[in-house]
Amino acid sequence: MKPPAFRYHAPTDLAEALDALDGVGHDGKVLAGGQSLIPMLNMRLAAPAHLVDINGLAELSYVRTDPGGVAVGALARHAEVEADEAAHAVVPLLRQGLRLVAHPVIRNRGTTVGSLAHADPSGEMTAVLALLGGSMTLARKGATRTVAAEDFFLGPLESCIEPGELAVAAYFPRLPGRTGTEFVEIARRHGDYAMCGVAAAVTVDDDLRITSARTAYLSLSPVPLVLDLTDALIGRTADTAEWNDAATLAGASLEPEPDIHATAEYRAQLARVLTVRALRTATERAARVEPNPTAPSTTDERSA
């Protein structure tokens, strides 16, 4: 479990990093938090000739929140995003998902953008970005492009990042007013990759009737799967909703795969149960979110 030799690049600013990536092309890998890359190197599952370490790029270490959403730079650690109160006020789903990412020590090192670039469909942040309809900013020497979440993920561990490109930021847009969210998952052990996870976003009207209900799933599909379950719940309130109808509707669109921890049938059962749990909590929260999307919410789900 020792990596093969590689050339190590330690750029100190973005221009230098993009130069380095441009030079190495297909043979390069970006090292940020290293929580996935280092084990893959040690097990010789990945053997890049060049490693471009972006930990010196202080300019990418930011979490910027404005009324429209949260921008997360490539060097922001999960723990920083999770702890950021302004980000939590505007996009509560971020913290709701991040608290489920592995363990605190891993969140201290791992980066949110790195986790998205890794494109593991069991990574919580992929579901968060997909459900929010967020985007990724990709830079290369002399050019920058922004890619919507639905176009970013191509398959398991496969994104649209091209050789020479660096994912410099992720953008998590704020949801409309009267929208509540929740992220729930079930893992074999605390902090493990979930057997199944569900993120939900539910919007209600002024009478607290559901106008929109959407869910995103972890570990159930090659790329993050977002389902619109509004048809099963529209016009209902938290008290009158037929949650199991929504779960059934969701179940019809899911094709889980078995692994050593869960059969496909069990995983489908978890998806149904978690769909209900996530929708119910999201709906209850929606009632407490201000209708005006420009006024930052002060609701904290922990005190709710």
Next chain:
Amino acid sequence: MTTKMFGAPVQRTEDLRLLVGNGRYLDDLGEGAYEAAFVRSPHARARVTGIDVTGALDVDGLVAIYTYEDLSGRVAEPLPLLIPHPALTHGRTAYPLAKEFVNHVGEAVVMVVARDRYLAEDACERITVEYEPLPPVVGIENAHRADRLVHEDVPGNCAAHLVQEVGDAPAAIAAAPNRLELRLDIERSACMPMEGRGVYARWDAADASLRVYTSTQTSTGVRAAVAAKLDLPLDRVECVTPDVGGGFGVKIVHPWPEEILIPWAARLLDHEVKWTEDRREHFISAAHERGQLQTVRVGFDDDGRLLGLDVEILHDNGAYTPYGIIVPIITSTQLLGPYKPGAYRVDFRSLYTNTVIVTPYRGAGRPQGVFAMERAMDAIADHLGKDRTQVRAINFIKPEEMPYDHGLLFQDGRPLIYDSGDFPASLDALKKLVGWDEFEAYRAQARAEGRRVGIGVACYVEGTGVGPYEGGHVQIETTGKVNVATGLTSQGQGHQTVFAQIVADELGVPLEDVTVTTGDTRRFPYAVGTFASRAAVMSGNAIALAARNVKAKALRIAGEALEADPRDLEIVDGHVRVKGSPGSSVALGTVAVLSNPLRYAFDEASQAATQLTGAADFSKPPVAEDDEPGLEGRDYYSPPTATFANGMHAVIVETDPDTAEIRILRYCVVHDCGHLINPMIVEGQVHGGVAQGVGGALYERMEYDEHGQLVNASFMDFLMPYASEVPKIEIDHLETPSPLNPLGIKGAGEAGVIPAAAVFASAIEDAEGFPIVRMPIQPSELFHLRKRFAAGEIPALRRGADHAAGTHR
């Protein structure tokens, strides 16, 4: 008066050093050593048809590549079969490097030595081994069916077949008013110490001697094995264990192929060589345990009293049997627990499969045995509609029946005789601790809240402190400091603390003046090893006896100096003094000076001693004929039989009706290991054992596919419980001293893990209302069991209707 240390919850003296990172583990040693890596078989069963190393020859830093053809002398022979047994008629061991066949994924084929491990792995990647794959034998049932053989010359894949009988069990069962049959299944897990195996060897050509550092549970064993295999005189080999990051059984196996190959290469290359096992290697080339299929037939009267017990065990021993058949022998004998079985028959077959070898893992066959017996106890109680603890109690061996002879032979080949224990008192304590009698009220309340809960109980008896012997050496320096050595090794148990506690009391010296060395053949060359919960019993007693010898000598010498009768002397705070006359005393350091007639006055103690010496008696030699210079003593402890500790566990679980998740609400332990040397350390041992028990019951398994590939060979997919999965553990101690040894102690090392699979099965089936016969169990499996139960494919427990079954969906 010095505070008594024996029995005190003294904080571990080794912890500060280890916690601040000053431990020295195997990989911390040998900075300049060459490092080895291995090309290991990717096939479960294959013939090696060719090895091409040319691609690796130009790897920078390559030192040597070895295949079987390069091995010489006894190194080229199969590894030793460490513990032969008459029933082990078809024992087989591997070659250090595969000769013609490989029999499991991970078997070593080529050894590469290079300037460092990185380069060694680079070279490994470029070596091409050609295999002719052969169909493997995977799974106990396939091994038993024997359509294919692991070893062509082992019919039926059967390494050993052993039947032990007391009375005529089949007849007793046939005549019994009630009969039950259970078919049980326990899967594999493994020790998984945080530090894997590792060996570092230094050859001194001028001295023609070898020093081997190894992460082992027996340095004396490795030393003897290396000397024999490398054809070296024993006194030219020394073996030292550095700090060892856990063993749990896997490191008692010796010699591992690497423990022979690394010293052999160091001598050949005349250069230090080191190998540090990585986690993947540990999964596929060390050892596993637990896998058994059991058929239990039991006959009993209407009170639940056992009349006959007939158990058939199919035991998976993996590809080879270097450690013999210890595990199934322990299962066969320790299965009986605290009970009288009536007539008993146990029949096991130890079977080859194309998987990693099976050798003892903490508990060593006991968890499987306890599973069989405790599942039977629960089944009997359910059959008769009785309380599960009531059926256990009626079968207990009573305290007044001790010592109790089962009429069987134990793992050490000596009679299975329980020396002590008060099982009814243990059960009473457990019921009180967990609130057994109040549980039905709790269940009703939980059910009203839509929650499903269950309670389980399991009892075990554990033979600990098996012989043949351990020794201790205690030496008092002229500074008054005390050096203690024993040959067995430490893997984190806290030996430095508890052995120092014993010596501090025996000698009357402060704890901090006592230094303990373990597992270093330079300091103590005779030892067996650390396994079978034996260190405290064996070395603890040997060290106590050695300390008593030293004390006697100290009192004799001090008596001469103080002109007092030794019987009137005592040692307090490192000073020998006349009882009742504290003014008249001499420091132990001074006594040490007096014990040696060569008395250069290097230090103040020596200067002081000269003043105490009376006129020399020229009629006697300076060292009397029956005396030795120095204030030191050595002694050995060798027990007639093992001493038997016992314990009882109870667990309360909650199972989620929707997700089938299994949550532990309470875990209670009543434990009796005789006198406690250090309650804090005993509790730590129990905690660690329970943690591994939780792992074995709810999380861990070795997931072999049909091709013999271990598909979960990493910590990502092999689920050891984190601290977050281990419950708070509530412990109550009973102290029924062992009559067999001077300190009245019994072993505690394995206790926590032994009944875990049984107690969880008991609780989960109590929550669910249908029998649990297979462990470990994960939520996905529980989900499918519920579905089968709902479909009528699994019978309900008789008590099921009253319990949780009504809430099934």
